[in-house]
Amino acid sequence: MTAATSTVDPAEIAKFEAMAAEWWDPEGKFRPLHMLNPCRLDYITGQIAAEFGRDLSGERPFAGLRILDIGCGGGLLCEPMARLGGSVVGADAAERNIAVARIHAAQSGLEIDYRHTTAEALAAAGETFDVVLNMEVVEHVADPAGYLAACRDLLKPGGLMICSTINRNPKSFALAIVGAEYVMRWLPKGTHDWRRFITPDELYGLLRGAGLDQVDRKGFVFNPVTWRWRISDRDLSVNYVTTSLRPRG
Amino acid sequence: MDNPAHGRIVADMTRDPDVLIVGGGLIGPTLALALAQGGIRSAVLDALPLPLRRDPGFDGRAYALALASQRLLAALGVWNGLRDAAQPILEVVASDGRAGEGPAPFFLHLDQAEIEEGPLGYMIEDRFLRPALLEAMAAAGVEHRAGAEVVAQEAGPAGIAVTLASGERLSARLLVGADGRASGVANRAGIGRTGWDYGQTALVCAVAHEAPHRGIAHQFFMPAGPLAILPLPGNRSSIVWSERRETAAALAALGEAEFLETLRPRFGDFLGAIRLAGDRYSYPLGLSLANALVAPRVALVGDAAHGIHPIAGQGLNLGLRDVGALAEVLTLARRRGEDIGAPDVLARYQSWRRFDTAALAIATDAFNRLFSNDNALLRGIRDLGMGLINALPGARRALIREAAGLTGEVPRLLRGRPV
Numbered sequence: 323m324t325a326a327t328s329t330v331d332p333a334e335i336a337k338f339e340a341m342a343a344e345w346w347d348p349e350g351k352f353r354p355l356h357m358l359n360p361c362r363l364d365y366i367t368g369q370i371a372a373e374f375g376r377d378l379s380g381e382r383p384f385a386g387l388r389i390l391d392i393g394c395g396g397g398l399l400c401e402p403m404a405r406l407g408g409s410v411v412g413a414d415a416a417e418r419n420i421a422v423a424r425i426h427a428a429q430s431g432l433e434i435d436y437r438h439t440t441a442e443a444l445a446a447a448g449e450t451f452d453v454v455l456n457m458e459v460v461e462h463v464a465d466p467a468g469y470l471a472a473c474r475d476l477l478k479p480g481g482l483m484i485c486s487t488i489n490r491n492p493k494s495f496a497l498a499i500v501g502a503e504y505v506m507r508w509l510p511k512g513t514h515d516w517r518r519f520i521t522p523d524e525l526y527g528l529l530r531g532a533g534l535d536q537v538d539r540k541g542f543v544f545n546p547v548t549w550r551w552r553i554s555d556r557d558l559s560v561n562y563v564t565t566s567l568r569p570r571g
Numbered sequence: 572m573d574n575p576a577h578g579r580i581v582a583d584m585t586r587d588p589d590v591l592i593v594g595g596g597l598i599g600p601t602l603a604l605a606l607a608q609g610g611i612r613s614a615v616l617d618a619l620p621l622p623l624r625r626d627p628g629f630d631g632r633a634y635a636l637a638l639a640s641q642r643l644l645a646a647l648g649v650w651n652g653l654r655d656a657a658q659p660i661l662e663v664v665a666s667d668g669r670a671g672e673g674p675a676p677f678f679l680h681l682d683q684a685e686i687e688e689g690p691l692g693y694m695i696e697d698r699f700l701r702p703a704l705l706e707a708m709a710a711a712g713v714e715h716r717a718g719a720e721v722v723a724q725e726a727g728p729a730g731i732a733v734t735l736a737s738g739e740r741l742s743a744r745l746l747v748g749a750d751g752r753a754s755g756v757a758n759r760a761g762i763g764r765t766g767w768d769y770g771q772t773a774l775v776c777a778v779a780h781e782a783p784h785r786g787i788a789h790q791f792f793m794p795a796g797p798l799a800i801l802p803l804p805g806n807r808s809s810i811v812w813s814e815r816r817e818t819a820a821a822l823a824a825l826g827e828a829e830f831l832e833t834l835r836p837r838f839g840d841f842l843g844a845i846r847l848a849g850d851r852y853s854y855p856l857g858l859s860l861a862n863a864l865v866a867p868r869v870a871l872v873g874d875a876a877h878g879i880h881p882i883a884g885q886g887l888n889l890g891l892r893d894v895g896a897l898a899e900v901l902t903l904a905r906r907r908g909e910d911i912g913a914p915d916v917l918a919r920y921q922s923w924r925r926f927d928t929a930a931l932a933i934a935t936d937a938f939n940r941l942f943s944n945d946n947a948l949l950r951g952i953r954d955l956g957m958g959l960i961n962a963l964p965g966a967r968r969a970l971i972r973e974a975a976g977l978t979g980e981v982p983r984l985l986r987g988r989p990v
Contacts, residue, residue: 343728346913348918356915359915360915363907363908364907367907367908378906379906380610401908429729430910
């Protein structure tokens with residue numbers, strides 16, 4: 323895949339470089355993701371460190387762990403995972419995201435295996451991982467049950483899946499659709515279809531159905547005064563995250 | 572991956588420090604120690620050569636460390652070696668005075684007994700603090716390059732390249748300017764400055780005196796500028812005497828006997844006979860605030876970020892708060908796997924420190940304007956104001972805690988905890 327980028331027309335590369343700069347501009351188009359990212363990373367790194375007994379204050383604590391990020395976009399999660407020593411595969415169904423993510427990883431001096439592919443295709447190819455990151459994807463797929471079954475197949479026995487999504491209730495409609503898309507213009511209109519949002523109970527049902535054990539669940543809560551996200555034990559009313567484990571044997 | 576160029580870049584990254592710190596004063600080395608504790612490699616680039624052999628004698632320079640600053644040094648493992656050399660500040664007495672009249676009866680009295688945390692702060696001499704930081708830095712394996720003058724810097728998408736006067740080029744994720752008011756790092760990053768000259772000069776020296784100071788720090792507000800008498804170990808005190816620039820120049824030119832002759836009426840006789848116990852130094856006073864604390868791949872700390880009026884003795888303490896905040900932001904970012912020089916990471920540092928910095932700069936500026944004059948109305952207002960604070964235990968305790976650096980969103984290191 324690396325060879326492919328070198329045969330692309332230079333105008334195309336310039337376009338992707340501009341898009342990479344856009345993806346990684348904390349004040350730009352992807353500002354909501356940048357704002358949420360430290361909070362997501364705190365949760366993800368904490369769960370991985372706890373499950374695999376790693377010390378986050380050490381050098382390259384995720385060394386030896388194979389990590390997949392589904393819907394990796396410009397690489398906002400892949401790069402931190404690689405910096406922590408993980409061996410990272412980033413998958414995205416949008417080809418231009420992969421081109422953008424590759425350019426940025428090269429600029430950052432990070433080795434990340436970015437692929438233009440889907441969870442289902444990776445599962446069909448028999449790939450397996452210690453950790454699967456499944457962040458803000460499940461609310462966009464047509465068949466969540468089938469998709470989560472593919473995610474389960476991507477996990478090694480004892481592997482960890484971290485899955486975040488948006489709850490479905492009047493508050494999440496007000497905040498995630500009206501607030502984020504129409505009032506704040508953080509996200510393009512039509513980014514989310516509220517009917518596809520999933521309640522925590524529905525998600526647990528789907529994960530259980532896929533044969534995964536629940537490990538943890540938390541809310542991501544935005545404070546409009548400090549403009550910061552925080553992790554909440556109780557408030558899963560809008561954005562929330564779950565950790566589940568593929569049982570051994 | 573199948574691109575061999577990537578392997579080479581990664582190998583370079585493991586050898587280079589994560590952070591280059593420009594400035595070998597007190598703030599730069601302290602930041603290097605704090606970063607090392609958080610697992611972040613740094614190198615200190617010091618434009619000055621290392622002194623051939625440190626003169627073990629006392630040269631008259633000393634610092635007032637707020638309690639929070641002392642806690643930071645303790646959390647970094649530097650305080651144990653300094654404890655015996657430090658003088659606790661047990662009380663602060665502030666009073667109004669006019670030249671020739673000696674200090675007026677006190678009207679603001681801050682006593683450590685009113686807060687549970689202990690002494691309000693400590694006085695520590697430069698001859699102990701500076702070597703302790705350099706030794707701790709060597710023990711932590713931080714590279715200290717003396718005589719390394721930075722002449723150019725260039726921020727890129729993933730790091731910053733720095734050129735030394737020798738022509739050598741270094742690179743890191745982040746460049747920190749701890750290079751003082753005339754910060755070259757800030758200047759090259761295009762960060763402008765706002766400020767003004769106070770037309771005052773601080774004369775700094777140490778005196779030996781007959782009577783014990785009992786750990787009491789005195790601040791006399793004189794029309795030309797404040798006079799601080801700060802307790803040092805033994806029967807010695809550090810003097811910070813602010814005067815109008817022309818007067819200060821004349822005073823600095825005086826011989827020792829005449830200098831003491833001029834100081835005595837201002838000083839009063841409560842400590843008995845006095846004599847000089849070290850060299851005399853002059854520091855022109857001005858306010859110099861950087862318009863931003865960060866730029867792409869650049870962060871400013873200490874006087875490079877904010878040179879304030881030393882009226883409340885808060886310059887070094889403010890810089891150490893920068894150190895605590897920046898080390899905490901970068902350490903947390905590193906643990907998350909974030910790029911420690913990325914704009915959103917640096918924005919967290921700036922938003923944390925900006926308010927504190929501006930608030931203290933405005934307060935010390937206003938304080939100096941209020942106290943450095945002989946206007947009868949202003950004298951009345953400040954006497955009334957300080958009298959009121961003194962009469963209200965709650966307000967007095969709040970001021971004590973403020974002076975001790977215990978208020979606001981305090982970085983972990985300044986609470987004495989590791990990052």
